[in-house]
Amino acid sequence: MLLLIHSKTSFLTRNKYILEKCSSCGKWNRVSVNKIFIEPSNPIEPKVKVIIPMYEPLQISKCEKCGKVIAEPTELIRIVAVKE
Numbered sequence: 001m002l003l004l005i006h007s008k009t010s011f012l013t014r015n016k017y018i019l020e021k022c023s024s025c026g027k028w029n030r031v032s033v034n035k036i037f038i039e040p041s042n043p044i045e046p047k048v049k050v051i052i053p054m055y056e057p058l059q060i061s062k063c064e065k066c067g068k069v070i071a072e073p074t075e076l077i078r079i080v081a082v083k084e
């Protein structure tokens with residue numbers, strides 16, 4: 001299974017949504033996701049088990065403003081900033 005991992009500035013919200021910023025127009029869009037956990041295949045320290053939480057979009061999501069595809073199920077999202 002090939003996974004394309006992209007990390008963008010995304011904010012986790014309640015109710016299984018994240019907010020993704022459109023790279024084209026800058027609008028924040030809601031994307032419904034599943035939380036999953038990834039184990040890196042080549043960890044820095046093999047004796048330490050590292051699990052990375054990732055978010056899998058449930059469907060192809062397009063920007064509400066400009067129509068650009070901002071998330072799709074084959075691209076996992078890594079949360080790099082968490083909003084309070």
Ligand SMILES: [Zn+2]
Nearest residue numbers: 022025063066
């Ligand atoms: Zn846009």
